[in-house]
Amino acid sequence: MPAVSRAILATSADRGYYARPVKESRLRDIPARGTLKVPVILPPPFPAIETKPPGTLARRAEPLIDVSPSHPAVLAPTEASIGPVSLVHLTTGRESPAITLEPVPEPAPLAETSSEADLHGLLNEVAPARLSHYIDVLRLAGVWADRWTSPDLHGQLQQAMKRPVDTVICSTLDFDAALPLQQAVARENAAELVAGVGVLARATKAKRAIVVIDAAAGGSFPRRIERTASKTGVRVVRVLNDYPQPNPTLLLYVLTKRQLRPGRLPSEAGAIVLDAAAAVAAGGCLLHGEPALATPVGIADMRGTATPKKRRAHLLRVPIGMPVIDVLQEAGLNPGEFELRGGSPLRDVRLSAEDCVVSTGGEIALYLVAPQPQPNPDPCIRCAWCVSGCPVHINPAGILQAAQMQDPEAADGYGIESCIECGICTYVCPSNLPLLGGVRALRAAH
């Protein structure tokens, strides 16, 4: 992050975004209680979905519907009776049809981790010519990812079959130390992480397989990853984690100096990028045959007022399809008044806790923030903090001006194509201008 943003954030450290790091680092399993709504990942317009008759009992990991070969399988996360199809929102804000499930009273327990001996054996068996096989294995296990830190994994692998990929990058970087979810997932599932990265690298014939860890990460985490990755061909690289470093565009640039337009898949730049949660899901499937029935979810409750101590982070492993409101209750969070934001709170992806469900590939870092007032913006004073703070070196104030004049060409001149929607511009703007909103409005209109 440019120096001006650090300076601004340093003076606002008490305001909570960079809250104190939490000591809790183990994921807590949440059982599948209450109604689940398992999303069916399809592009709009959604076709009619034919499920089994309502009331039919589905066993754990049983496919609920037939999907095409280009979409991930829809699996029952627990033994449950099938209900109707409804529309829900994923934690990325995207709408999706979902199959309602009512779990039976005593659901089956979740799977456990494996040893390293299997890891080397698995990696030795990988055949580079069988990438399509591994894509199918992952797809049928319900493994997918399509979030800000891990772009469409399935799409990347499909593209890797047609164009060469020489690097696989797995990021364990978190948005901030207050919610170390990726790090916790990587630490608890180091073997699966390395397995996922290693298999994908061998299957795509990538010359480099990299696991990125935070240069400031302490404790046993770095050594654990390095020890697990030793002799597997997977390199561990330390990167200074200043927000929004976990974004693929920035990560790819830092590691390989390649430029990637936001919205494009990293495979277009010759790399596969995925985060720790996606790599662990892939590795768990390839190593143990484990389908993706639960996903790690981190919830940071940032509503504390005066002291950072009142803020809490919850690291959970949640069954697919569980409504976020139920996750909050299971986590013991006092609902009160809050705004739910998917991913980094700076990105301002607002979600409805009642309407949103957890999925394997959606945003897994959720933030509860206090209801944000809408201050009247002041005129732009040309302080250029947005320009100085922008990690991709565009002119957000110019883009907002272009948005107000409905001038996409001018916005192109100011670099709208390169905007990764990190939200730093809006965060630092002293005039409270809706800079990120301007970018999104213009992109939506054109």
Add this chain to the structure above:
Amino acid sequence: MTPVASATPRPAPPSHILVHAGGTVQRYYAQHFQGAIFPLAAGMLLYGWRVGLVVGVVVGTAVVATILWRGIGRRGRDLTLAHAAWTALLLALALPAHLGTFNGIASVHAVLWIAISAGFLLGIVLWVLRGPAGTALHPVVVTYLLLVPFFHDLLVPQNVLQRDHLFIGDVLDAPGTFVPLGTSPWWFTREKIYGHDAVRAETASETLLNYTLGRREMSARGIILLPGLLRDRLPPLEDLVVAGNPGPIGTSSVIFVIVGGLFLLYRGVIDYRIPVLIVASAFIALLILPIPVSLTEIGARWSWLPMHDPSVGRAVAVTFANYEMAASPGLFMALFLATSPTVRPITRRGRTVFAIAVGILTAAMQLYVSVSWGPYAALLLIGLLTPVVDWLFKPRPLA
């Protein structure tokens, strides 16, 4: 450029807002205010209580004018009181302290009316230039340069308090005679003049300008060489750097101006490139641009790169440049005016080019137009090119 700002007061945001860094426009200008405290304090020390009167009148009238003009049209809604107060303070720092007098107030010729007019004129200029939302023209520079043609002689300061009357003395209580030119030692250790709070002295800026324009007093005989100018016709450099030579309220003491600028740098509200490059390029330009190395009865002998002239030498040339920098409001302009968001370009490369251009033009304007307002004119002219600089030096996106 921005959504319409409301004229109604805004409630303070709750303390638990998280998804914002906490910076506001008011806080931004408040930090600038804090930096200006240092030159203001120097002014109050050197020129006494009349400084408070000048600053109060200018800021007060500017605020009143802003309040009035805020209700006028779309431009009025862009004005903010914090920005108006900040620019009014800068304008007051550029004015002399002797305007702070009620003498002859009933008459339109009273000098206090200049301060009152300056405040109102600033309010109008802010409205025309859209206040903080403006681009390219600094309202303080525009206002000051509008005053110069009408009141130039009245804006030339002549008095400074003696060291035992600092802050509380009356700067207008000075003898009728000037302190001799070339007086040494410097102001702080000089002998006191009893019976008066202040002393009267010719400003170094006027002396320097007369020399660089090749003017000779008719009473002068013989040759005036550049070393002789520095030795015999200018006050000690300490008078300009620390205190002692009459000047505008906020620009007389280079040290205090620098301290104020360093404070702004520390707070991160100004870009270091601009003042550093302005000063550096102005200094180098002063060493290169042609100046008279001697004045004789038949005319001036000009020389480019005067340090290579046998009668000058490196030390004298550097000293001359030091005098030029210290006698002008160049440092004040570089630290407090050129760093303003309304005039400086957005990108770092643009600011670099902007600062170098301002520095070079400042040197030229000081040497050939005016030492006392040349830097302001340079900023005005180069500021007009800021939109072009912004267009030429757009940020280069990463992807």
